[in-house]
Amino acid sequence: MATTLSEAYRDHPLHLHHIIPLDFSSLRTLPDTHAWPQTEDGHDDDDHHHGGGSCIPIIDLMDPNAMELIGLACENWGAFQLKNHGIPLSVVEEVEKEAKKLFALPADRKLKALRSAAGATGYGRARISSFFPKHMWHEGFTIMGSPCDDAKKIWPNDHTRFCNIMENYQKQMKLLAEKLTQMMLSLLGICEDEKGWIGSSNLCEAVQLNFYPCCPEPNRAMGLAPHTDTSLFTILHQSQTNGLQIFKEGAGWVPVHPHPNTLVVHTGDILHILSNSRFPCALHRVMVNSASQRYSVAYFYGPPLDYVLSPLLLSSFPRFRSLSVKEYIGIKAKNLGQTLSLISTIQN
Numbered sequence: 001m002a003t004t005l006s007e008a009y010r011d012h013p014l015h016l017h018h019i020i021p022l023d024f025s026s027l028r029t030l031p032d033t034h035a036w037p038q039t040e041d042g043h044d045d046d047d048h049h050h051g052g053g054s055c056i057p058i059i060d061l062m063d064p065n066a067m068e069l070i071g072l073a074c075e076n077w078g079a080f081q082l083k084n085h086g087i088p089l090s091v092v093e094e095v096e097k098e099a100k101k102l103f104a105l106p107a108d109r110k111l112k113a114l115r116s117a118a119g120a121t122g123y124g125r126a127r128i129s130s131f132f133p134k135h136m137w138h139e140g141f142t143i144m145g146s147p148c149d150d151a152k153k154i155w156p157n158d159h160t161r162f163c164n165i166m167e168n169y170q171k172q173m174k175l176l177a178e179k180l181t182q183m184m185l186s187l188l189g190i191c192e193d194e195k196g197w198i199g200s201s202n203l204c205e206a207v208q209l210n211f212y213p214c215c216p217e218p219n220r221a222m223g224l225a226p227h228t229d230t231s232l233f234t235i236l237h238q239s240q241t242n243g244l245q246i247f248k249e250g251a252g253w254v255p256v257h258p259h260p261n262t263l264v265v266h267t268g269d270i271l272h273i274l275s276n277s278r279f280p281c282a283l284h285r286v287m288v289n290s291a292s293q294r295y296s297v298a299y300f301y302g303p304p305l306d307y308v309l310s311p312l313l314l315s316s317f318p319r320f321r322s323l324s325v326k327e328y329i330g331i332k333a334k335n336l337g338q339t340l341s342l343i344s345t346i347q348n
């Protein structure tokens with residue numbers, strides 16, 4: 001029985017043919033396998049199409065009103081950009097540098113750490129790939145706990161630096177995540193009893209390094225297809241390259257422009273459930289471009305696998321049935337974007 005997050009994902013293997021990544025650097029045109037139907041909306045050169053120029057709020061964590069501002073941002077957007085977050089710039093810069101080093105390796109080196117069909121960690125496509133008919137313009141490296149086993153396969157004698165930097169990043173992110181969780185759960189009026197898991201050693205956390213190479217035909221490609229994250233919330237560092245977009249009801253796809261020394265925080269499925277839908281779960285995607293490559297580092301944070309998810313904010317009837325995090329992961333592995341409606345108590 002799965003007791004760790006990586007075991008929970010291993011219980012739901014992916015199909016192997018979706019795992020072998022492509023050597024993007026060798027391509028001068030977009031192969032048909034990577035050509036997505038063109039959409040009207042969505043590219044960074046036409047920002048004026050998006051929500052009348054509105055964008056997700058930037059919140060200063062040192063602001064005395066930070067908590068209220070976070071509440072408003074979560075309700076209206078399911079996302080905000082956080083400055084003065086307390087994570088030293090050097091910690092984030094080092095992770096970005098290691099990610100760049102990793103993805104710059106020749107394909108045969110990265111493939112040494114290829115995630116197996118039943119594996120949860122290592123190098124490869126995003127897990128969601130198997131739900132889409134076309135491939136994404138993206139490479140990823142997934143970390144759950146220590147990345148050493150995977151890093152050793154890539155750098156047999158030289159993996160310590162990578163491991164230390166990734167482990168330190170997780171430690172720092174976890175502290176920030178605990179602070180934000182306290183705030184968000186308080187905002188929802190959730191009592192101290194329900195916060196017992198915060199800071200426990202078995203909570204679920206993972207890091208995903210993302211790389212979006214330059215793309216010869218960016219308007220026909222997709223960096224990361226629309227999805228919501230399986231987290232309470234996600235803390236994201238993006239390199240200084242546009243591409244991330246968040247979907248806002250009524251406004252469409254809104255770009256999240258990078259700001260130096262600012263982290264993007266967005267809600268995941270679990271916060272949506274606990275808040276009984278008061279906080280939307282951020283639907284997001286990544287577009288690519290032909291001029292610059294893009295990197296990002298996502299930190300996923302959530303309660304332990306056996307934690308029972310049920311709406312805690314009960315100003316009205318519970319909109320979702322109760323189930324454990326582990327059970328949620330299992331349903332999502334088969335149903336992806338349909339999962340929330342499958343556990344909804346509202347007929348549709």
Ligand SMILES: C=C1C[C@]23C[C@H]1CC[C@H]2[C@@]12CCC[C@@](C)(C(=O)O1)[C@H]2[C@@H]3C(=O)O
Pocket residue numbers: 009126127128129140142205206208227228229230231300
């Ligand atoms: C802890 C997580 C969260 C995962 C699965 C597992 C490890 C990798 C994460 C991602 C990262 C890329 C997008 C996503 C949608 C994907 O395909 O893999 C994420 C997914 C999720 O949020 O469900």
Ligand SMILES: O=C(O)CCC(=O)C(=O)O
Pocket residue numbers: 208210224229236238244284286295296297298
């Ligand atoms: O690259 C990004 O900005 C977003 C990455 C993402 O959505 C993810 O890793 O889940």
Ligand SMILES: [Fe+2]
Pocket residue numbers: 227228229284298
């Ligand atoms: Fe995501």
